[in-house]
Every structure is written in structure tokens, then in C-alpha cells.
Amino acid sequence: MAATHFQTYLVGGAVRDRLLGLPVQDRDWVVVGASPQTLLDAGYQPVGKDFPVFLHPQTHEEVALARTERKTAAGYHGFAFHAAPDVTLEQDLARRDLTINAMAEDEAGAVIDPHGGQRDIRDRVLRHVSPAFAEDPVRILRLARFAARFADFTVAPETVALMRDMVAAGEVDALVPERVWQELSRGLMEKKPSRMFEVLRDAGALARLLPEVEALFGVPQPEAHHPEIDTGIHLLMVLDQCALQGAPLTVRYACLCHDLGKGTTRKEELPRHIAHEVRSEKLARQVSERWKVPTDCRELAELVAREHTHVHQSGAFGAEARLRLLERCDAWRRPQRFAEALWACECDARGRLGLEDRPYPQRQRLLDDLAATQAVDLAAVSAEAVARGAKGPAIGAAVKAARLRALLSFTNAA
Known part of the structure; x- marks a missing residue:
């Protein structure tokens, strides 16, 4: 039956994390050789509006039709997607951001790796898949976030150069606040948040997104309190302490x-x-x-x-x-x-x-x-003050005095 003539692949972060020996948190699936109607006929439930995403009828995991994308305008929203049965797995993987995220795994567990993701995992390198990376400025933030997660990875020199070109072209200026905060907040919660800011700074993006942070680098502090001296370096050390x-x-x-x-x-x-x-x-x-x-x-x-x-x-x-x-x-x-x-x-x-x-x-x-x-009984203190004829600010002063007595008593006892 035609409805079953499609292939499903595990893609992206789940493949990457398994190869890194890390726990797999989320599993993303791509279907090749199907149309939306094919999946509906097979019992999948539609959930996506912008591009075809469905829920698997048994596992209820999300699956997406293999798709290509085309840049249509500046910024994060400026894309048109094309999903059809003739879109290949390789075409779908080619639109992804980094080589380590552009791998797939078939139902037998074989890895499909057209862009050298396994090599870059071995060499601990974050590298863009294709020049299409430059079409989405969010990818600069995503790469910086991955650098904070995989702190022993370096960024490929050609990828740094591409990000600098993107910044110079004004792509970063088109980012919407919600996406910037989403990536910054996730990066702050990674294992080594300082790496995110180092990568953004190296790309020239920190000066555009957070000029207040960029301004800290090269600014000295008194060595007696700050042996690291540089205010920017201090900030990175504080984030890693967090x-x-x-x-x-x-x-x-x-x-x-x-x-x-x-x-x-x-x-x-x-x-x-x-x-x-x-x-x-x-x-x-x-x-x-x-x-x-x-x-x-x-x-x-x-x-x-x-x-x-x-x-x-x-x-x-x-x-x-x-x-x-x-x-x-x-x-x-x-x-x-x-x-x-x-x-x-x-x-x-x-x-x-x-x-x-x-x-x-x-x-x-x-x-x-x-x-x-x-531990101060505020109700009792207030009632006593009122009984003495206190009003308004005088009641507040009585509460403050009671708290001070409690603090003095505690300090002396300690």
C-alpha cells in the first residue's frame, strides 16, 4: 500500500549525542518519500502550521517531512519551506546548521553522514554545513550555545569568518528579541557559559547584541580585589562559577x-x-x-x-x-x-x-x-504600637525597632 512507502530517520541532536556517549534527551524524526496526505492516511496527526509536522500514531513523537528551505527576506522569519515526497534525506540534512547536527540514523542503526559530522565529533570541531548557514542569524547564537555545552570543541576558522561576514552584513541586527533571549538563556544554563560569550565576541556579534558586555573587555580593575584584572575576564569567570x-x-x-x-x-x-x-x-x-x-x-x-x-x-x-x-x-x-x-x-x-x-x-x-x-511577631508589635496611640509611619518605626532589637540580640548571641 502506498501509504507505507516512506522511510523514517532519526536525525540531529539525538544522533550527535549518541555518538558523543551522552544521554539522548529529545528525538527528532524525518520522513522521506511521503506527502502530508500519505502520513494522514497512515494515522499520523498534524500539528504544524508553518511546515508539515505530525505526531506518530503509536509513539506520539513528532516527525517532520523532509524539506528544503529558501531565503526570502532578512532575519529569522525570512524563509520559505518546501516539503514533498521527492525531497531526499541528503537535501534535508544539507539545510541544517552544523555538521555534528546534520547526521541521520536509519531504522537499522546505520549513520548517514554526508557532511563529516562524525569526523568533526572526533576532532571536536563546530563547523557549518554549507554557505546557507549565513541565511539565518539565529545560527550564530545557536553555535555559541553549543560551544558553551561542548566546551572542548573549537569553532572552525572558516565558520568564524562566515559569522563575521554575517555580522558585517547586518544579519544579526534583524534578530527578534524572543529568539535572542531564548538562545542566550539556554547558553547561560550550559556547562561553560563563558564559551558562548567568547564565541559571540570572536564573531563580532557580542558588540551588536550586548555592547554593554563587550565594553567590559580590556577595562582594568584593582588587582588587590581582582587578580585577573580585566573586567571582561572576571565576568566570564563569574558565569562559569554559576x-x-x-x-x-x-x-x-x-x-x-x-x-x-x-x-x-x-x-x-x-x-x-x-x-x-x-x-x-x-x-x-x-x-x-x-x-x-x-x-x-x-x-x-x-x-x-x-x-x-x-x-x-x-x-x-x-x-x-x-x-x-x-x-x-x-x-x-x-x-x-x-x-x-x-x-x-x-x-x-x-x-x-x-x-x-x-x-x-x-x-x-x-x-x-x-x-x-x-521571627519578629509583626502583628503583636503593630498592635502594641497602636495601643500606645501610634499611627502610620510610627507603626512602621516600631516594626523597624523590633527587627533591630532582634538583629542585635542575634548578633550578640552569635
Whole structure:
């Protein structure tokens, strides 16, 4: 029966990861020799609008018809797809981004590798499949993300050159915020996020997408606090600390933005960076608005940019100064966000050359301060203040005084 005369292949990341000896997370399938009607007749359920994607009738996994694509306009959306029974597997693989993602596996387990993906896995190289790579600027971000995942892979020189040409041609400027954030956020969560930014920088794309980050490289800091000296190198070390500690995306994004103000320090003030926190907060907001960053990441980034220096210095603070720090961080209403801010500060402190294993007692001390002040019975304190005739701000002052007493008591007991 004609409905069964098609072939199904496992393609892309599942083949790559199996060859790398990694767990296979998602399996993508391509059908060759079929039309949409062929699959419908075989019981597949359609799910795609832009190009034919179906659900397998038994496994419910997604399968796509083999297809080619043609560039029709600038940017990510500027493509026309062609899916038909005469599209071959090799044609489908040729439209993919990297050689290591352009392999397939047939039902017998044989690998189809027309572009040398197995060779590049052996040699640990990220290489584009064809000049068509240049038609989709998202691929620059995807490659950078793969560099962060496969940290021992290098990027082929001809691929770097192609990406630079793409940047020069303005392709990166056509990227939509949602796709940029999708790839940046995924790259931040990879094993070595610093690699993503190194690759973007090498391609010239970092200066277009995140000029605030690009501006940090080559900017000196006081060697006493930053043995690595270069602010950009420090940032990369902080991001890798986040990965080592298994920090969530909110913390990693906050670390990305925490020192942005140092890129705008006047030359005559270097290597010191007076009041960079205020500038960092403003620039973090600017980056978040540009790429439509989710609210939880955005808010934490601004908080950490503004307060990280105070957190670092809090070991020398008295009880009143620590209480003011908790107030500014809205720690009682947002304890989880405060805990994440402290986590970001620890990554910042450890993202320094030779200081990666240095203890950071500020984090636990401030969490203990929060716990001590959370134990205050606010209802009882407020009721007592009202009974004394207090109103409005006077009730707030009574609460603050009670929290300060609790903090002093806790500090003295410790």
C-alpha cells in the first residue's frame, strides 16, 4: 500500500549525542518519500502550521517531512519551506546548521553522514554545513550555545569568518528579541557559559547584541580585589562559577549584568570604579528591555547590580547597616529573591583568579540575619504600637525597632 512507502530517520541532536556517549534527551524524526496526505492516511496527526509536522500514531513523537528551505527576506522569519515526497534525506540534512547536527540514523542503526559530522565529533570541531548557514542569524547564537555545552570543541576558522561576514552584513541586527533571549538563556544554563560569550565576541556579534558586555573587555580593575584584572575576564569567570554551583537562570543572568557599569567608567578614574553600581543597575535595565527578559531575571539583575558591593562589605557592617541592606533588598517580602541575590554575590566573589575556593561567609550571615528578623511577631508589635496611640509611619518605626532589637540580640548571641 502506498501509504507505507516512506522511510523514517532519526536525525540531529539525538544522533550527535549518541555518538558523543551522552544521554539522548529529545528525538527528532524525518520522513522521506511521503506527502502530508500519505502520513494522514497512515494515522499520523498534524500539528504544524508553518511546515508539515505530525505526531506518530503509536509513539506520539513528532516527525517532520523532509524539506528544503529558501531565503526570502532578512532575519529569522525570512524563509520559505518546501516539503514533498521527492525531497531526499541528503537535501534535508544539507539545510541544517552544523555538521555534528546534520547526521541521520536509519531504522537499522546505520549513520548517514554526508557532511563529516562524525569526523568533526572526533576532532571536536563546530563547523557549518554549507554557505546557507549565513541565511539565518539565529545560527550564530545557536553555535555559541553549543560551544558553551561542548566546551572542548573549537569553532572552525572558516565558520568564524562566515559569522563575521554575517555580522558585517547586518544579519544579526534583524534578530527578534524572543529568539535572542531564548538562545542566550539556554547558553547561560550550559556547562561553560563563558564559551558562548567568547564565541559571540570572536564573531563580532557580542558588540551588536550586548555592547554593554563587550565594553567590559580590556577595562582594568584593582588587582588587590581582582587578580585577573580585566573586567571582561572576571565576568566570564563569574558565569562559569554559576555553572559550577548549579545556579538557576535568574542568578546567572544577574551575574551577567552585575558589573556592566564598569564599562562606562571614565578613563581618569581607572582602575577604580566609583559608583559603578548605579550605572550597572541602569544598564541591566537597558539590556532587559532590549531583549524582553522575563520579570524574575530582570528584577534580580537590577537588585544585584545595585547591591552586590554592599553585600560583599556587609561583614564589616553593624546591625543597623545590615538591617538597611535587608530593607533595600525587600528581603522580608521577597526572601527567595534575596537568597538568589546572595548566591549571585558569592559567584561574583569567587569568579576571580586564584580565589575560586575562597569562603564567602556573607551569604550565610545575611540569611541568618533575615531569619532572625523574620521571627519578629509583626502583628503583636503593630498592635502594641497602636495601643500606645501610634499611627502610620510610627507603626512602621516600631516594626523597624523590633527587627533591630532582634538583629542585635542575634548578633550578640552569635
